[in-house]
Amino acid sequence: MNILQKKPRIKATLKYLVVLVLVLLVTIFQDFLNSRTNEYPFFASESVLINSFWVLILPVSFLLNWLFQKVSIHDKLPNLFLKRFIFVLVATLIHMLLFAGLLHLISASFYEHTIRFMQNLQFTISQDLYKYLLIYSVIALVLIKKKKHVKST
Known part of the structure; x- marks a missing residue:
């Protein structure tokens, strides 16, 4: 596999990681808001x-x-x-x-x-x-x- 074949794979992997991080951040933020709305403590490590x-x-x-x-x-x-x-x-x-x-x-x-x-x-x-x-x-x-x-x- 040459360098030209590896670049699309690397770009696809990076895109996947960026989307994954964004989704995780949104869901963690959603958990935070839910904890504030329902008045219970928020633990970031458990949410992650x-x-x-x-x-x-x-x-x-x-x-x-x-x-x-x-x-x-x-x-x-x-x-x-x-x-x-x-x-x-x-x-x-x-x-x-x-x-x-x-x-x-x-x-x-x-x-x-x-x-x-x-x-x-x-x-x-x-x-x-x-x-x-x-x-x-x-x-x-x-x-x-x-x-x-x-x-x-």
Whole structure:
């Protein structure tokens, strides 16, 4: 891979990081405003930890897309809607489980209060499931395209 091929990747990665930081800042600010409105203390470190689920979106998406291609899911399922639907469900499930596990490990290691795995998973399902489904639906539309059939002459 030469330098010309690396530049677009670097630019794309930087754009992703900038968007990720902006989203995290907005969600942290939203938590701050919510704490002031509902009159409870705001802890920036906890807000960053809980809102860090955004960090996992692209890695989960690309890993799952790679896995789908490796196991030829795209070839085994002829229906484009079904491919995308399965991608969204599997990505959502993997993301929620991975996030609940990471949150548990990080909070147990660095915080006085440990956020239990099941507690976080239940909270995520009850409060954030629609976010995961929406985000991964958009990603599925981008990543999983209809294959073009090449006509033989």
